[in-house]
Amino acid sequence: MMSQAEDRRQSLPQKIGIAVVLGGLGALTGYGMAQIFKDEGAPWPDVLAMAMAVALIAVGLLSAAVMATRPSSVPKGCGILQVVVFLLAGVMLLAPMYAPALATPDVVFGGIVVLLAIQTVANVLLWRRADEMLRQVMADTSVMAFWALQTALFLYAAAERLGLIETISGWGLTGILMAVYLLASIVASARRGIT
Amino acid sequence: MNNRLKVLRAERNWSQADLAAALGVSRQTVNALETGRYDPSLPLAFKIARVFSQPIESIFSDTGA
Numbered sequence: 557m558m559s560q561a562e563d564r565r566q567s568l569p570q571k572i573g574i575a576v577v578l579g580g581l582g583a584l585t586g587y588g589m590a591q592i593f594k595d596e597g598a599p600w601p602d603v604l605a606m607a608m609a610v611a612l613i614a615v616g617l618l619s620a621a622v623m624a625t626r627p628s629s630v631p632k633g634c635g636i637l638q639v640v641v642f643l644l645a646g647v648m649l650l651a652p653m654y655a656p657a658l659a660t661p662d663v664v665f666g667g668i669v670v671l672l673a674i675q676t677v678a679n680v681l682l683w684r685r686a687d688e689m690l691r692q693v694m695a696d697t698s699v700m701a702f703w704a705l706q707t708a709l710f711l712y713a714a715a716e717r718l719g720l721i722e723t724i725s726g727w728g729l730t731g732i733l734m735a736v737y738l739l740a741s742i743v744a745s746a747r748r749g750i751t
Numbered sequence: 752m753n754n755r756l757k758v759l760r761a762e763r764n765w766s767q768a769d770l771a772a773a774l775g776v777s778r779q780t781v782n783a784l785e786t787g788r789y790d791p792s793l794p795l796a797f798k799i800a801r802v803f804s805q806p807i808e809s810i811f812s813d814t815g816a
Contacts (some may be wrong), residue, residue, distance in 0.1 A: 596758070628768070628771075628778055631776070634777070668773070675800070687775070687777050688780070689779070690780070747788065
């Protein structure tokens with residue numbers, strides 16, 4: 557049953573390929589973010605949403621690269637599902653800002669609803685197919701994000717009710733939510749040694 | 752909790768991927784188990800014991816290894 561193989565080591569071409577992909581992603585990310593911050597007219601919710609979208613797409617592409625160079629058959633299908641979830645999350649954050657240049661708002665919104673439905677199915681499948689540690693990481697992420705966000709929401713709501721701060725749009729709150737969730741997932745993964 | 756997974760795996764010359772496949776978990780999960788970053792559920796602990804043909808208490812302990 558066991559192959560009795562040594563732990564897989566990456567060959568030099570594989571390492572070079574990974575370095576090239578990572579370098580390219582880093583360069584693209586840096587260029588994209590520089591373009592956004594250079595545009596002084598961009599409101600902060602759009603800048604934040606763009607940053608989150610770029611981060612999610614970068615993680616998705618990185619996951620795809622890792623999956624291609626170091627395939628794992630267990631748990632079955634989890635790798636591709638994670639890539640789909642990350643990429644769709646990034647695209648859904650970009651769509652409200654850039655898709656209206658290509659289609660009417662109602663068509664864009666319909667497309668976002670379809671993408672969200674697909675991502676929800678992918679998320680459910682990911683939960684069902686994941687092994688127990690990956691599920692624990694997902695649960696830890698949810699707990700950390702919920703605690704941080706409900707605390708922040710209460711403080712924000714109280715300050716807003718008191719007239720101490722300006723109202724933040726739903727789009728701005730969504731960007732903050734995604735940032736907190738991404739940070740929580742990084743912390744939860746790092747605690748289990750997943751980097 | 753401490754465990755002897757890495758030693759038992761090395762004795763059999765299995766890779767982390769081999770053990771992961773035998774247990775039906777990811778290689779990252781095996782790595783987290785070996786480094787003490789994750790404690791397995793009872794069903795997974797029993798599965799590990801079966802794979803190594805050893806009682807659970809000889810693999811896992813709550814004292815210093």
